[in-house]
Amino acid sequence: MKQNDTKTAERFPPTERHPLEPFLPPHARILFLGSFPPKRERWSMDFFYPNFTNDMWRIMGTVFFGNRHFFEKEGERRFDRDAIIRFCTTEGIALYDSAYEVRRLRDNASDKFLEIVSPTDIHAMLASIPECRAIVTTGEKASEAVAAQLGCGIPPTGGCVSAAAQARTLRFYRMPSSSRAYPLSLDKKAEAYGKMFLSEGFRIWTPQ
Numbered sequence: 001m002k003q004n005d006t007k008t009a010e011r012f013p014p015t016e017r018h019p020l021e022p023f024l025p026p027h028a029r030i031l032f033l034g035s036f037p038p039k040r041e042r043w044s045m046d047f048f049y050p051n052f053t054n055d056m057w058r059i060m061g062t063v064f065f066g067n068r069h070f071f072e073k074e075g076e077r078r079f080d081r082d083a084i085i086r087f088c089t090t091e092g093i094a095l096y097d098s099a100y101e102v103r104r105l106r107d108n109a110s111d112k113f114l115e116i117v118s119p120t121d122i123h124a125m126l127a128s129i130p131e132c133r134a135i136v137t138t139g140e141k142a143s144e145a146v147a148a149q150l151g152c153g154i155p156p157t158g159g160c161v162s163a164a165a166q167a168r169t170l171r172f173y174r175m176p177s178s179s180r181a182y183p184l185s186l187d188k189k190a191e192a193y194g195k196m197f198l199s200e201g202f203r204i205w206t207p208q
Contacts, residue, residue, distance in 0.1 A: 015117050017101045023048065023085075028094035028129040030200055033122070035142045036099045036114060044078035047085065048095040049178065052077050055186050056138070056178035057084060062190035063197060064091075066205040091202065094129055096120060098137065098145035114141060122149045126166045134171045134200050135163070143174045158192045160199075171200070 019037060034049065042051045049056035057079050061070030064087070071079050071087075088095065101118035126132060135150075137143040147154045152163040155174040163172045173196050176182055176189045194204050 013103050013105065015101050015103050018097060018099070018120075020046075020048065020096075022094070022096040022125055022128075023088065024094045024096075024125065024128050025089045025092055026129070027092050028132050029092040029202075030134045030136060031094040031096070031125070031129065031132050032136045032138065033096060033098045033120070033142050033146055034138045035145075036097050036102045036116075039104075045081040045084075047079075047081045048097075050079070052079065053180055054178050055180060055189065058186055059178055059190045059193050060084075060087070062186070063194045063204050064202075066207070068186060068190075092131070094125075094132065096125060098122075098142040116141070116145060119145050119149060122146060123165055126168075126170075130166075132170075133168065134173065136173045136175055136196065138175055139177045139179070146172065158195075160196075 016036075019040070032048075037043070037048070038051050044050055044052040057071040058068040061072075062068045064070075071084055073080050087093075098120055099114070099116040099118070100120045101116075103115040103117055105113040105115055122135075135146060137146050143154050150163040150165055150170070150172065152172060153161050155161045155172055157174055157176055160171050160173045163170045175196060176184050176192055178189065182189075197204050
């Protein structure tokens with residue numbers, strides 16, 4: 001490689017395409033969109049939010065079952081992919097990310113150093129899930145990307161704005177990030193997610 005080519009490669013890291021297909025249950029009522037998966041070496045399962053230090057599935061366990069460890073494999077540092085897929089299919093929760101192709105500007109999973117090269121076609125995705133009436137983002141970068149495609153404002157964290165796509169009105173929520181880097185306790189995150197799910201008509205766990 002010529003010296004100039006080497007310098008160019010250093011300035012422009014290679015791009016990555018999304019390693020997963022969208023998870024779109026036919027009767028999905030709600031679509032979760034993150035930013036982009038972490039590198040493979042950080043995965044504990046072959047599904048969305050795969051990093052064992054990410055708390056998304058602990059939030060879901062708390063909200064729907066009153067147990068933050070519900071989706072963890074007992075005695076292992078990984079999540080139960082099959083249980084998560086059954087749960088999302090039953091509840092009608094679709095999953096993907098706001099970016100199809102990205103460039104990592106630093107060797108980490110931080111959204112701050114993630115450049116979106118090709119955004120996900122959200123309109124095409126919504127066409128596949130006609131019963132979906134809500135989109136949920138789980139971070140600042142995802143929220144910005146979705147707002148740009150839907151032509152609406154960015155909701156405040158924990159809040160919601162109205163949007164339109166595929167000849168339907170949508171509720172666009174921005175929830176606290178499930179990353180542990182986000183400065184909010186898991187219980188407080190679960191409380192925010194629980195309120196959102198209740199607003200969308202889901203049945204969640206309540207203390208007896």
